[in-house]
Amino acid sequence: MNKAVFTLAVGLALAGCGNADRERAEQLQGVVSTLQSEVSALKAELETERNGAPRLLARAKDAKAAGDNASAKTGLADLIARYPEKAEAAAARTLLEGINNEEKAAEKDRLAAEARKAEEARVAIEKLDKSLKKDTDEIKGVTWISHKSEPVLANYMSLYFGVKDGTVSAYPLRMKFNYYADSWLFVESVTIKADDQVFNLNKMDFERDNAAGRIWEWSDSKVEDMAMLNKILSAKKVVVRYDGRQYYHDFVLPESQKSAMREMVLAWKRYGGKA
Template sequence: MKRLVCAVALGAVLTGCGNTEREQNQRLQGEVSRLEKELAVLRAELDAERNGPDRLLARARNEAERSARAQAKSTLEQLISRYPESSQAKDAKILLSGIDAAMSAELKAKQEEEKRRLEEKAKALAQLDSKLQKNTDEIEGITWISHANQPVLDTYISLYFGTKDGKVGNYPLRMKLNYYADSWLFVEGVTIKADDQTYNLNHLSFERDNGSGSIWEWSDSAVLDKAMIDKIIGSKKVIVRFNGKQYYHDLIVPEAQKKAMADMVAAWERYGGKA
């Protein structure tokens, strides 16, 4: 009997605890719901404070003054969409119209500038083409391109390159050094001084020929140092020293030869050449 009484009493206690826990959970859920509603109201008030028509219009005007036209346009469109009947929306439409006109004018100016740049580039390329001479090896299918003003019977430094199917492909920019005189120098190497920079080209191999009382010795090699070529082209004074077995000969590179080298670099890059 005592056991039955204890069991009933324990069941009542547990039931009471269960009811209390449920009531607590319900109260907590109600409090959470209330707080969520208050938070939503606060967020709405904060959004109205930050993004009300007055604030949006002021922000758009500030963005427009800073030339942030895209941002100003987005802000104005947001204002008009959210507050279509407000007086600020009317002002926004006027400001938006002005911004659209300014952006349209800016785009037109950029397009005209791009058109002018392309026309100048096309003109420059046409002028460059007139300065080139091309000789095609029909057996190998290679077209060798050099400068039309490259000297023949003279001492000079020049550039040229080969193309196949209208592209440089694997053909590097090449440099030719030519010594022309009436007596042999037996050139073994070359030293180039471009302003304050000196380059020793002792690895070059020279060939020789003669005719009609004149001799010429020349090297023909791939350009291994594009920076050296750029330095030569951009220097005020360039001296090429042909070092012979006993003597040497200095060539002060004329501006015409440097200009021809610059043209050849531009042509090489046009055909796809990369350093």
């Protein structure tokens, strides 16, 4: 084969390969285009499956059933915006209106409950004011507040406090014990049993006086332990023991005295006392 013929043969062979490659490339491009179209279609189907009107409505209903109204409302609004003409959008509008009405009714109930609570507080304060006794020290400018039901000649435990310039900030809640009998006990300490819990109030200073064959011994001290006081006021049974030099005297704290002390704590807090 001469050189010219060989060159021509090689050229034709190469030309033939080039045409085949182009054809294969074109075929592959067609396949890629087809696959891309199918992928796009699948993505559209997946999007419809994930965020189509039926699925959005179902998710909103699930959120409402779970008590998550905020998520339910967001989902319903999204459904209506995306698919305004769909039947699910109509259902979404109805459901959204129902949620809004429920929330309005709940808010109305909440406001009514707050109003009742405020009225109950007003009545309680009015009742409390009628139960308080106020004695003002004109020199010091302090008003001492106690309960009107506090006994005079009896065994009792009570609370009182002082108010100056409308606040108790400089005057802590105070606790009084009174022992009343016909013979001296010379009380040195107090032990209190509130249900199953015992509190020992040691080294208390008691003062004493007597008249007409009767004696009374009393103490007046700052409330140091509010947890103890709260336990006493909430207990079903409270026994107070006055421990004397040789003997002791027990008395069961009457419910009337516990009730009066509870009211005194409320009054103290009303004037700024911090429990």
